[in-house]
Amino acid sequence: MTFQEIIDSIETLPVEEQEYLFELIRKRRIENRRSEIAANAQEIFKAVDAGTAMKGNFEDLKSYLLAEDEE
Template sequence: MSNPVSFQTVIEYVDALSPEDLDLLFELIRKKRIEQRRQEIASNAAETLAALAAGQAKRGTIADLRADLLVDNENSCLGW
């Protein structure tokens, strides 16, 4: 978008829409947010796989995670 508009202007435009156009706008925004979230998830997955490949991440069960968190918490309480 070459000329950004203020949020207030957008609200005024939305208020002027017909109910049908408003429904279409809501659907377009919903789909855009879904696609953005998919891209965020894919990016996070790629970062996680890269960290695993580089040996910078651990794999394990929930029990393993809890044990690691408890050890980290105990160490931080001891000033380590």
């Protein structure tokens, strides 16, 4: 099914069902993003435990990233 076919199918739904679908999609996107954030946090915790996480302020991070670009 193409993207346009999906849109056409949604447009045939009653307004209430369209609103329900949009709300469902929005909630699922929020939940997926929360899962991504949680997974990233776990990786950070592992890096901190392993001693491989970088620590510092914004200027430290900026300098580190800019130094990488020069290499």
